[in-house]
Amino acid sequence: MDSTLAHKLHIPLKPLPHHITVHALNGQKLPAISHITEDITLITPGNHSQSTTISIHILDSPLAPIVLCHPWLLLHNPKIDWSSNSILSWSVCCREFSISLPQNIQALSGSCVIIKCRFEIQKQYEKDLTEKAATGLWLKDGVKIDTHLVFNSKDTKPNHLNGKITGKLHEKNCTTIFYNVSSKHTDSPPKPTVQLYVDQKKVKDQEEVLEVLEGSSVSLHCSAETLCSSPPPTLTWSSTPRIPLSESSRREELISDLNFTATHRQHRVTFTCTITYQLQHQNKTAQDNITVHVQYSPKNTSVSVLPSSSVLEGSSVTLICSSEANPAVNYTWSRESEGQMKQLKTGDTLTFARIDLKHRGLYYCTAQNQHGTQNSPVMLDIQYAPKNTSVSVLPSSSVLEGSSVTLTCSSEANPAVNYTWSRESEGQMKQLQTGDTLTFGRIDLKQRGWYHCTAQNQHGTQNSSVMLDIQYAPKNTSVSVLPSSSVLEGSSVTLTCSSEANPAVNYTWSRESEGQMEQLQTGDTLTFGRIDLKHRGWYYCTAQNQHGTQNSSVMLDIQYCQQVTVSFLIILSLILVHFALTVGLALHKIRQLSSKLKVGLHRLIVDKVMQHEDDDDDDGVEECFCFQAQNEAAGTYSSLQLSAPSAEYDTLNIMGSDTINNK
Structure with missing residues (x-):
């Protein structure tokens, strides 16, 4: 007996006719057929509205009084290529004696197993169904009691399964618990199983990968078979890599839910649901997992620079852009130029083989996929030596x-x-x-x-x-006179002005004339080729630049002689009178000079030279005599100048001339 459909549809036992033919259109609900209490909706492949015949054939079972029937749903449509899935085989109990059991029963070796069981009998026998009179029998791999009996609720034998009926037989509940089950009780070793599924999310074929969009709600449900163990089994969640989990559980159904809002942090995270059965000697576990792939816009976009964002002029530089995103992003490089963004190239790298100052500035990497865009800037700092x-x-x-x-x-x-x-x-x-x-x-x-x-x-x-350059007004201005500021009439005289100043000064010469200043010329020198008495007086040099002016003055003293003719004896007499104290010395020097020159003098011209240094000082008067000795034969002269004697002594100065002839 295939108990899948019976258990799923909770089939009550009622007799069916040997043959039923029902006509229906595709998608139309069929009325309840005999013992099937739920409506059946007929949907044929291709979604075509066509008439379909459902034929149910009743086959008698050799095991009376239980009669089995195999209804065949024949989906006929000559225009459609039906696959084997087009024919569904259901097996149900078709008489009033029936039993309802799970399709598959799994247990852990060393643990217990609970088999949920219900049955139906003919109404005429219900009066005899009492708890005391009823006996529960379990058979394995056959229906012969002699060879296939493995459990008797009233008679326990060593070679039988150890268990008991926990259901109330008089209530037609034959649920049974078996203890200490092992692999010998089944054809294949039982394994604990866990099923992990997602509400309204499609899991890819065999990869167990869930694709979700960031921000969406995700519900992971974990369910496990209700196997018998004490204490009860537990369901736990874990993730790789580990993230905080918030779960809710319905322990009575062995279902655990994990709800979260998908973020990029859950991308490529594998969630695992584990059931743990605590047995006497060891724990048995089973688990199922699913990997979540979260699609999200670019995040954590960044630019790295090799060797560094601060690089020496002339070096090679590579900018590398990276971003976290799903699906993968496309990279675009741009640079701000004259207030606008200028696109440079695409790709995750931007390389400068030999960088120079024109490349410095702010560069942007744009990472983009269908879910969004994110930028990352980097400042390229070009280093160089001083210039x-x-x-x-x-x-x-x-x-x-x-x-x-x-x-x-x-x-x-x-x-x-x-x-x-x-x-x-x-x-x-x-x-x-x-x-x-x-x-x-x-x-x-x-x-x-x-x-x-x-x-x-x-x-x-x-x-x-x-x-x-330190500039300053004229200072230390002075005038020098060559040959001297006291010069003989007729001589050549040069006045030179000098001054310390920055910038250089301009010199201006002036002379006091009749109480007023008379400007003479500019330049640092003032020259007289043959000076005479009209040139005597005060001369001023003015040194001037843009920062100031300074003056310096000099008194030009012109010396001159007056000529008188006297005899040599008269001159000597005058000298003796005026210079009584020094006349002897003077006569002695004159005689020495006369003997050396050996000149015959017939007359002597005496020039008396008067010099006035200051009109306001009467004591400043000097007297000098200029003697000119004439050689009658040669017609030449020699001058002799005598200074006036002081009160104590007198000095005689003799000025010789190269024109005197020695005889």
Whole structure:
């Protein structure tokens, strides 16, 4: 007897006619057929609305009084190629004596098994069905009591199964429990089984993989057979890799549910349901698993740079994009250019064989699949040695003495440079300080010169220099006179003006004339080719630049002689009168000169030279005599100048001429 349908449809036993023919259309519900209490819906392949005949043939069983029948549902349609599945064979009990049993019974070796059982008898025998009078018999592999009996509820034998009927026989319940079952009680060794299935989710053929979309609700149900064990079996959930699980169980039915909202964290996670039977000597387990594949948009998109996102100019660089997504993403590289995104290429890598400064900037990797898009930026930092190093000076490299000056050094480099200031001193470089600025609060002349800024990072060094030019107004202005500021009339005289200043000064010469300043000329020199008395007086040199002016003056003293003719004896007399104390010495020197020159003098021209140094000082008057000795034969002269004697002594100066002839 095939008890599958009987157990499934809860078939009551009622007699059926030997043949029933029913006509119906595809999809039409059929009326209840005899003992079948549920409506049957006939659905033929191809979903065609055609007339179909259901024929049920009653076959008598040789085992009276139980009669078995095999109804054949013949689905006839000549236009359709029917497969073997088109013919369904159901076997049901067709008389009023019947029994309902599970189709398959499984038990664990060493454990117990409960067989649910119900039966029906003819109504006429129900009055004799009492608990005391009823006996339950179980037969295996046949129906002969002598050879196939394995259990008698009233007579226990050593070679019989150890068990008891737990159902009430008078209530037609023959449920039985068997203890300490083993593999000898079955044709195939029993194994505990677990069934794992998903509500409204299709599991792929044999792979046991579940495809779900992120954000959807997933319900995993685990069920196990209700096998007999004490304590009762347990169902547990686990996952690989491990994640927190929240489950609900219906222990009385041995069903456990695992509900969750799918996220990318559950992608490729294998969920396992395990049933554990606690036996006397050991635990027996069974399990089933399913792997969840979650489809989701790109997440955790990132860009890695080899060798580094900070790379030396001229190096090779590779950008690699990665993203977590299901299904796999497509990668697109782009770069921001002039405020707009410029697409560069596709693929997960972007390579620069020799990178330069024009490649620096922000790069974007876009990962995309049918569920969404995600970007990841990376800043490509190009490092290089210092270049374009320069020094700027505020307010200017040419600055007025006493001002505040700041030197600022700048350089293009990556990473940033360190600045060092130095100055050349006595042929060597003297380090001053570090930092990009060098400040002088009040600069002076000693700080003028060349200053050097050195910019340095780990990739190189570059220098820049600046000349600090300290400007100032004229100082130490002076006038020098060649040959002298006291010069003989008719001589050549040069006045030279000098001054210390930055920038260089312009010189202007002027002279005081009748109480007013008369400008003469410009330039650092003033020359008189043949000076005369009208040139005597005060001369002024003015040194001037944009920062100031300074003057220097000099008194030009013009010396000259007056000529008188006297005899040699008169001159000697005058000398004796005026210079009583020194006349002897003077006569002695004159005689020595006369003897050396050996000149016959007939007359002596005496020039008296008067010089006035200051009109306001009467004591400043000097007198001199110019003696000109004339050689009558040659017609030449020699001049002799005598200075006026002081109160204590007198000095006679003799000026010789190369034109005197010796005789």
